Amino acid sequence: MKKDKQAEELQQKIGELTAGWQRAQADFANFKRQAEMDRAKTIKFANLDLIMSLLPVLDNFQLAAKHVPENLANDNWVIGVRQIEKQLETVLAEEGLQKIESLGQQFDHNLHEAVEHIPSEKPEGEIVEEISAGYRYNDIIVRPAKVKVSNGVS
DSSP states (O other), X not given: OHXXXXXXXXXXXXXXXXXXXXXXXXXXXXXXXHHHHHHHHHHHHTTHHHHHHHHXXXXXXXXXXXXXXXGGXXXXXXXXXXXXXXXXXXXXXXXXXXXXXXXXXXXXXXXXXXXXXXXXXXXXXXEXXXXXXXXXXXXXXXXXXXXEEEOOOO
């Protein structure tokens, strides 16, 4: 009878230890999964700060390109500067930066920031001018496009 009681106590202890071991195994599997998700997220957004600091440089290239006098448009120096702008755009795109299309699109407060509503022949709510480009990085809006929106014909 004493042996049966000991055997029962040992079986109970084995059951408790097994359950604890299984919980520890499940906790470790959950930890590994969470650590991998955190690592993937860190990798995905590691370059965001650098990209954000390069956006004003890209803006300035684009602004300069808009203001090139017509008589200098075919100048080799101007063409070279535009090539540098395109190279910067390509590098940023390869890192995951995407320009938000605006002109001719319907205004979307998730993608655009309206700086002005103007009378236009375009339908109400259509974007008629882009003041500054907006960008998304890995499906996150990092900067909305600043736009002028049509009020419709008035």
